[in-house]
Amino acid sequence: MKTALVAGGAGFIGSHLCEYLLKKNYKVFAIDCLVTGARKNIQHLIDNPNFSWIEHDITAPLFMNVSCDEIYNLASPASPVDFEKMPVYILKTGALGQMHLLELAKQNKARILLASTSEVYGDPLVHPQVETYLGNVNTLGIRGCYDEAKRFAEALSIGYKRMHGLQIRIARIFNTYGTRMRPEDGRVIPNFFTQALAKKPLTIYGDGKQTRSLCYVDDLVEGIYKLMQSSIDSPINLGNPQEITVLDIAKAVANTCGWKDYKTTFLPLPENDPKQRQPDITKAKKELGWEPKVSLEEGFKKAFDYFKAQ
Template sequence: MRNLVTGGAGFLGSHLIDKLLNVSEEVICLDNYFTGRKTNIAKWLGNKNFELIRHDVINPIQLEVDRIWHLACPASPVHYQSNPIKTSKTSFLGTYNMLGLARRVNARILFASTSEVYGDPEIHPQPEEYKGSVNPIGIRSCYDEGKRIAESLCFDYQRMHQTEIRVARIFNTYGPRMIPNDGRVVSNFIVQALTNQPITIYGDGSQTRSFCYVDDLVNGLISLMNSSEIGPMNIGNPSEFTIKELAEIILKKINSNSKIIYLPLPQDDPLQRKPIIDKAKDKLDWFPKVNLEVGLENTINYFKKVL
């Protein structure tokens, strides 16, 4: 297979590229390096099955590929809120361009959607049938609504043009190659603990998240792409932790002198987030295997090297 991975130099994309190249697939990596880093895929430079193209998916591109893994879009609030119009354009125009490419070359396309399409959910945990509770004019809407319209585009292309789509709704993911200053809770807490800075919890720490290790997540994406399922499909870890519990686990693991401080909760920050993954278990025979303790060990060791 000739694979196109958009956002391939990013956190998720680079791990996906590792998996594909390790089984001798051909890979074209597309990235504009807004949040991606060339160091993430540097080891593949010069490999006969790997090609790197600097490109922004907002602009069309002509390529011959069999499969498209469309991951391109900043995923952390710090980055997607730094230029919200750019984020909206990436979600809409980027997905539009990739769907157009998929239609032209008759490629299967997997779109990396997000649990953020559920917004601040009124139903807990969240099944794929839940339509969400999203503020369309809030500071997170560029990302939340961007992913929602991108899903709409996918299904319209499937209905109108019989484009082969796969839609994955990705829940909180962590692991090596996260950016130290990307504002996500796992990387924030680890970096703060390693440098003995205060651990910043927004709100009272009772809000919950479900953390999926990156290897499990990538295996889920591959399972969905290789299946006959269209989705949308929740891909995430249903083990639920409060933000305060996460902070305490990381502090204990690092044996840090950092103290926890509490700051105001940002606008529209979800209070609960946990996937129902019955469909993934039943249809893909997929479920996460790496528990939080093991995943955090690997992630902490990575940040020790980076810092």
Template sequence: MTSPDLPTTRRPDALPATPAEERSSTRPHLSDGAPFRRAVVTGGAGFLGSHLCSELRRRGTEVLCVDNFLTGTPRNVAHLLGDPGFRLVQCDITDYMHVPDEVDLVLHFASPASPVDYLKLPIHTLKVGALGTLHALGLAKEKGARFLLASTSEVYGDPQVHPQPEDYWGHVNPVGPRGVYDEAKRFAEALTVAYRSENDVDTAIVRIFNTFGPRMRPFDGRAIPTFIRQALAGEPLTVAGDGSQTRSVCYVDDLVRGVLALAASGHSGPMNIGNPHEQSVLQIAHDVIAATGSSSSVEHVARPVDDPTVRRPDTTLATQVLGWEPSISWRTGLDRTVAWFREELSDDASRVA
């Protein structure tokens, strides 16, 4: 689909190495075949966090998974619970957290991330962005660890520049309903940069664009899991507005690969990770109907306040610095996600019965 004509900006060049980046180059990194020894993943039982835990263990990194299970669930990491290199701890990162022994990577992924969650939990969302980030950065400082903040494309708001490069400052309504999430992440970015400049912590910021895949919650309010759940139930797919607004969706395996490549690189970011292929929400709905073999129709509903009109990452920096680009097509990722939802919803129905 052709997007509205919006201004573009020049792609920023990679920044020169800082003392923190130079120190990080002496640590064994995933990119050169040697894994981080021990990682802490906040929000590790969530959708993205659980996939990160799985991939880190596959690469040989010991993982401490921290989650309060407010939006995550132990079921997402159940396959790791018998692994001696994995530990799950129920903890709210907005409280102080002590971690014994060495840590050389902190991945801060704790936060409500869907509109359903952060509209229901506005104060907690802000606390995770502020206090949670402060505590996670404090842990990285204490341990001399590499720190990576999971930020979001929401920092660009309803963008007036398209596609969105990292040097675009965004178009965000701080007092709108999405402001609690947008500003929590923008504050978290500022705090991360402050810890880097004042405390010389080895930090990185990844701006994550729309991601989908197994372990998404059927009722989390985001378009793809909602459409799949509705299609499998034979219900109308509820498309906001006329569906012409665009999204760029990345399969979770590609996203995880990009995040860990950034962690291993020593680069500070911010760096966009997402799929630069753009399509309309209406097209996504029709593709879901086709992938599920559903007879569902499309039902148009009111668009949410401050719903972005366009959303597509400029991933030039990730390609130049990391050699990263997505490799899993939308259709392949969708088929895998639909297959997971079929099984998950069938299991849920069996448990209820």
């Protein structure tokens, strides 16, 4: 039986990953300080004898006397509302948090996977985004704390690989959605579902022609797992290459909620909001044999049930 440590295990993606690993017969330790996650996300796992949960902030060193085979680092605030509220904390989590987990991986001779982000490409000038693209990040902008934290965490991981021969994995995750997202987290899917269910006008920033590529969480978790099991120790894009405008997302969400004559309001585009997002997943397809399977219609139905219950 393998042991995995999931930092950020009480978050949206992290809790799904814990569930997935338990189904694969892993012993799972979830570490989380609940800054943006919630105990209710892992409540259904608490009685599982192979699951343990540790409340800890990874910006502080970890002293764990359990050995582990795999470490997944998903711990980081990740939504635009967090970028405004806690920029320094996000930078500390990307830097100190990743360093503490890399040290733990070194002690345990464990593999370590970093949940990086498409935000390392900033507002990209290359489309679709391929892993070799170096990005267009505004260090000083409102999103700079998150983009740079992840870029630093990637560079630190590569440093540990070079200096200590650590087995690192870097997943550059694109927009992901699904059950257990915080309704108020400010990302496009929770925003639209919450507004549509309350029959409030859907807020579109800018002209709505900017694009997003939306991956359902189950697909992403499978990609993360496949990456960990692979021998790929350079960054790899994980996301759904189906590109869709924000206007079309609004329409699809309203349709899913059965709101035919839905209303919209337009607000100015936030600073450095990416205009285009589409992963080039050629590498993931070739090296991992992975690509998303869940259609937008299917994913939106699951999201609808979840947000309605909230």
